[in-house]
Amino acid sequence: MHKIHNPFVSIALLSLLLGFSVACSRHRGDDEMTKDIQDKVAADPETKDSQVSVAAKDGKVTLSGQVKTPAAQQKIEKIAREEPGAASVYDQTSIQAEAPAMANAPPPPVEKPKPQPFVVTAGTVLTVRVGTALSSKTSQTGSGFPATVAQSVSVRGMRAIPAGSAATGTVVAAKTKGKIKGEGELNLALTSITVRGRTYSIQTRVLENTVKGKGKRTAATTGGGAAGGALIGGLAGGGKGAGIGALVGAGAGFVGGALTGNKQIEIPAESALSFELSAPLTLQPLPE
Numbered sequence: 199m200h201k202i203h204n205p206f207v208s209i210a211l212l213s214l215l216l217g218f219s220v221a222c223s224r225h226r227g228d229d230e231m232t233k234d235i236q237d238k239v240a241a242d243p244e245t246k247d248s249q250v251s252v253a254a255k256d257g258k259v260t261l262s263g264q265v266k267t268p269a270a271q272q273k274i275e276k277i278a279r280e281e282p283g284a285a286s287v288y289d290q291t292s293i294q295a296e297a298p299a300m301a302n303a304p305p306p307p308v309e310k311p312k313p314q315p316f317v318v319t320a321g322t323v324l325t326v327r328v329g330t331a332l333s334s335k336t337s338q339t340g341s342g343f344p345a346t347v348a349q350s351v352s353v354r355g356m357r358a359i360p361a362g363s364a365a366t367g368t369v370v371a372a373k374t375k376g377k378i379k380g381e382g383e384l385n386l387a388l389t390s391i392t393v394r395g396r397t398y399s400i401q402t403r404v405l406e407n408t409v410k411g412k413g414k415r416t417a418a419t420t421g422g423g424a425a426g427g428a429l430i431g432g433l434a435g436g437g438k439g440a441g442i443g444a445l446v447g448a449g450a451g452f453v454g455g456a457l458t459g460n461k462q463i464e465i466p467a468e469s470a471l472s473f474e475l476s477a478p479l480t481l482q483p484l485p486e
Contacts, residue, residue, distance in 0.1 A: 313483030
């Protein structure tokens with residue numbers, strides 16, 4: 199049997215084998231290049247925390263994924279460009295946005311409870327010192343008079359109404375006692391109070407003070423015979439309204455004339471009188 203020797207067939211077969219060999223060699227080179235770049239990125243302290251994928255084809259290297267910093271991005275691209283056999287580098291990586299450091303974040307501020315207003319209940323007694331003299335003879339019905347809180351009033355263990363707070367009152371009724379018969383009358387009430395610069399309207403029971411007949415009166419008195427000028431007596435008008443203040447000191451409390459003769463009801467300036475709230479009073483909370 200004769201062998202056919204065709205030079206053209208031999209050349210074609212040789213070319214095919216060489217092409218296959220080059221293709222295999224090139225494929226192995228791309229894989230090795232990819233692995234080498236990935237290993238270098240993982241070993242570098244500046245880029246090891248990056249989440250980057252490397253792909254190589256025919257010497258063309260493509261980078262994708264996320265890096266933490268611009269410096270890390272530049273370093274990875276440099277590693278790829280310096281890789282032997284890399285013809286070109288396409289950097290498609292992006293810089294990862296920093297998540298808020300929740301673990302190290304300070305705790306949210308604790309909201310302070312809002313201060314609550316003070317409610318001074320009905321029945322609370324306000325003791326005040328009148329700022330002017332009052333009299334059943336000279337005072338006019340409807341006229342006002344100034345006063346100052348003599349004793350602090352506390353609510354929830356705090357001073358809701360400090361001593362020294364200004365107050366105002368009104369003469370509800372004033373009537374001169376007659377020489378032979380007829381009663382003298384001087385009825386008072388508080389109408390407002392000023393606490394920490396804010397004025398509030400208030401309602402109190404009327405403090406009724408009368409002189410009936412000869413030498414009889416329904417108001418308590420203090421005078422020279424009382425020990426230390428302290429209050430003696432009880433409620434004015436037999437239980438109507440609040441009692442006269444019981445602050446110790448000469449001239450304190452309700453001071454009247456003699457119990458006989460044509461004397462009027464007289465309340466000197468700085469006398470201490472006590473009024474009972476007939477309706478609750480709501481005050482603004484203390485400033486923070």
